[in-house]
Amino acid sequence: MAKAAVRIGLVVLGLVWGAFAAQTVLADEVKRYVVEGSPAAELDACVEPTDQMRRMHMEFIKHQRIETVHEGIRDTKYSLTGCVDCHISYDANQNPRPIDQPDQFCGACHNYAAVDLNCFDCHASVPNRPGADAETAHRAAGVLGQVASTPHKEASEQ
Amino acid sequence: MNENETRTESTHDTPQAPDVDGARRGFIGTAAGLSAAALVAPGVFLHSVAAAPRTEPVTSDVRWGLLIDTAKCAEGCSACVEACDRENGLDLQEPQGSESKWEHQKAVWIRKVKLQDNQTGRITQLPLMCQHCEDPPCVDVCPTGASFKRADGIVMVDRHLCIGCRYCMMACPYKARSFVHQETHGQLTAVPRGKGCVESCNLCVHRRDYGEASTACVDACVQEGHEAIVFGDLKDPNSVISQRLRELPSRQIREDLVLNTGVRYAGV
16 A cells, blocks of 8 residues: 555655656756746746747738738737847947847847748848838947948938 | 705795805816816827827828929929928838839839920929829729728728739829839838839828828928928818818819819819
8 A cells, every 4th residue: 555655645646747858858948948037037937928930930920010011000919120129139339230130139030940031131130120220220220330321311411 | 846845945045146255156166177177188198299100090071182383383393203202201112123223113102393484485384293192093004902092081001902003093183193113121110111012192101090191292382482282181171271272273094084183273
């Protein structure tokens, strides 16, 4: 009887340990993709559960882009701007690092999966707020060094 | 019989009405006022928070347009063009590669045009941008549906669909569209831009969707003190632009094409 109790106790212990270990592994895996120090690192999940986001994110933004471009709806749950805002990381000088770089959130995974990422051929890869003019936006985003806005300066000096 | 009694009672009640307790009436009045305020307040609130992003699809209840008074458009002033460049990140385009003229082409959304009547010598200045036609030729010819007209009258390009064939540039009677020849970096969040797509004035569509009142060019013109450009809803008879259109003699450029442009010019 005592033997049976010990056996059951051990099995339960093993199951509990197993569950914890699995969770830790999962958490480690998540950390590999979410850039440390980004706003996303503070959150448990994205706008949908992580496993859905991994497989479906392209579908989500593909449908959202039609709503935004053709119907002018700007408060959608899914948005590429949202990806950039939340998953951006900053270098030592507080400059945001373009999200499509091979060591950044979007770039790293697409690089690993060998999927061509061309969102950022056109879209901003660092947060540049709407409304602000180009120079203000770039200064706010800390990327003034990356883009030369000389034509405008020359015009104002004349 | 009973009914008759109630009627007589109610008629007796009426003359007594002036005896109603004043304090009680005041309380009811205040309560009614408060609930009325509570009903109206959400509407007022929505109006004051103009910077909120749009949640509903655009409708054809509005049609955005511009009225340009060429008499007020000053020679040598290019404030609207520069403001447009800054607003839409056009000033961030950097020519790359060889020195050839073709390689150095930049997208332009507004061109400042100078007209001279050779018989009288009269000179007219005007900014020329996408005219946001009701029946846009660029939309007619687009093979992929990338060139489209939004329900609120804004003619624009969906870059996701644009294949860069430039048929729309050929079709446009106003030379309003540009092609992006170079890879671009450091784009604005509000204005994506990439190699191989056509683009043109979209009446600051990001400002429209965030409920702002005007466009970058209009703001710049007001700041310069010229106030030559008016932006507004052509379908609203009480909007400033509709009122000005009623007062001023205005024309559409190339009226003969019957495109019903959303951009109108006075004094040409």
